[in-house]
Amino acid sequence: AQSVAQPEDQVNVAEGNPLTVKCTYSVSGNPYLFWYVQYPNRGLQFLLKYITGDNLVKGSYGFEAEFNKSQTSFHLKKPSALVSDSALYFCAVRPWINAGNMLTFGGGTRLMVKP
Amino acid sequence: DGGITQSPKYLFRKEGQNVTLSCEQNLNHDAMYWYRQDPGQGLRLIYYSQIVNDFQKGDIAEGYSVSREKKESFPLTVTSAQKNPTAFYLCASSMSTDTQYFGPGTRLTVL
Numbered sequence: 160a161q162s163v164a165q166p167e168d169q170v171n172v173a174e175g176n177p178l179t180v181k182c183t184y185s186v187s188g189n190p191y192l193f194w195y196v197q198y199p200n201r202g203l204q205f206l207l208k209y210i211t212g213d214n215l216v217k218g219s220y221g222f223e224a225e226f227n228k229s230q231t232s233f234h235l236k237k238p239s240a241l242v243s244d245s246a247l248y249f250c251a252v253r254p255w256i257n258a259g260n261m262l263t264f265g266g267g268t269r270l271m272v273k274p
Numbered sequence: 275d276g277g278i279t280q281s282p283k284y285l286f287r288k289e290g291q292n293v294t295l296s297c298e299q300n301l302n303h304d305a306m307y308w309y310r311q312d313p314g315q316g317l318r319l320i321y322y323s324q325i326v327n328d329f330q331k332g333d334i335a336e337g338y339s340v341s342r343e344k345k346e347s348f349p350l351t352v353t354s355a356q357k358n359p360t361a362f363y364l365c366a367s368s369m370s371t372d373t374q375y376f377g378p379g380t381r382l383t384v385l
Contacts, residue, residue: 203317261322262317
């Protein structure tokens with residue numbers, strides 16, 4: 160069975176500083192990895208995904224994530240945080256071979272960007 | 275949120291009532307999903323459907339039922355057998371094994 164860990168319930172960062180939201184995973188075989196963002200009382204918005212290829216994936220709103228197979232990690236990063244980035248971020252994983260396309264989500268990390 | 279709509283946005287249920295949450299998509303996606311989100315927790319899969327007239331239980335299907343009579347629609351019924359239904363419910367859809375896209379959600383409260 161697959162699992163996702165987001166070890167930080169909350170990350171605080173000052174506007175303009177770089178941000179990192181951590182994610183580690185456990186899955187059989189190669190993973191598909193995803194990051195989503197959720198604003199209050201809204202659905203999840205897709206940010207980026209890793210399937211194969213370059214370990215550095217670029218996504219929406221200036222976010223990127225680095226896939227590290229040896230550390231089974233997929234940390235979300237942004238070089239310069241904005242106050243508007245404050246939201247709840249979810250990491251998700253599924254095995255490469257998965258007939259049902261079922262995702263397993265982490266518990267979420269709340270990002271607070273202060274002016 | 276794109277081409278996935280959920281209604282209503284807020285729903286209140288009395289004890290012992292069944293309620294149905296609507297999910298419609300115009301993305302021509304084959305697969306649709308229902309998730310439950312509780313405060314401080316990630317999303318948990320209730321049911322999913324990969325094709326019309328077929329659906330599978332997820333991790334927490336007890337007390338819920340679904341149907342998939344049309345490709346565009348995947349309604350979720352929360353039955354009286356669900357003992358703690360107060361939560362935020364999210365519907366998603368995807369092209370078979372591709373990225374899942376989510377609707378805006380329905381917040382269900384039991385009075």
